[in-house]
Amino acid sequence: MQAIADPVRREILVMLRGGRLSAGRIAGHFRISRPAVSRHLRVLRQSGLVRDELVGRQRLYELDAGQLTELAVWLGQFVRPRGWEHRLDALETEVYRTRRERRTRSAADQAKENTA
């Protein structure tokens, strides 16, 4: 939780949303020095928000959103009065059922599947 308090680290997470990136490319997007970014990456690494892998002479970073879900769950108790994530599950269940029912009636709706 402390890891996403810093704006630089948050932006790194956003960057990594598009896929893996090398440490150099990440550092290039900031005006602060490269070692500074390197330490931010270490914090993200130790928080489990990011995984790294050595490829040749460069180190690739990859997003690991699993830990963020934990935070999302914590937020849930405030955003919705209570049982928010439970309600979300209920919503998904309903939708899948809806799609199944509709699919039996019409095949033209399959184009909307990917859109939705």
Add this chain to the structure above:
Amino acid sequence: MQAIADPVRREILVMLRGGRLSAGRIAGHFRISRPAVSRHLRVLRQSGLVRDELVGRQRLYELDAGQLTELAVWLGQFVRPRGWEHRLDALETEVYRTRRERRTRSAADQAKENTA
């Protein structure tokens, strides 16, 4: 976002989830000094996460979860691959439509409305 980085402030938010509380009762739940808690409350106040009201000689604090929604939205882009909140909106829309359709067919389902 920086406001919820501190564990004390997070616990204050959790406490306030049950309803309004006076500054004294909040401070009583922590081992740190009362002025320290008072400053944490100021941070929460300035972040808009909490509203305060003077009642007699004591100041009551109340949760304002509106700002937390902003954070929840930010988290959305990670918890779900992309367009999570958009998908959530789509989900809700779908569900409402489902309910409307079902309501026309049967009135017995109205009991499930509150459950879902």
Add this chain to the structure above:
DNA sequence: GAAAAGCGTAACCTACAGGTTACGCTTTTC
């Protein structure tokens, strides 16, 4: 109206987060 209750603020201190420069290690390149 004096005392006590309830809070906020000011002044001060300390730990630490976040920045920089200097340096060293591995891997690629020519």
Add this chain to the structure above:
DNA sequence: GAAAAGCGTAACCTGTAGGTTACGCTTTTC
């Protein structure tokens, strides 16, 4: 194999977050 590329770490400096004590201002109480 020497040079360069790509990163991480160590050492150091500074601002600030978070703690404490001292103090002052209302409002209740007796």
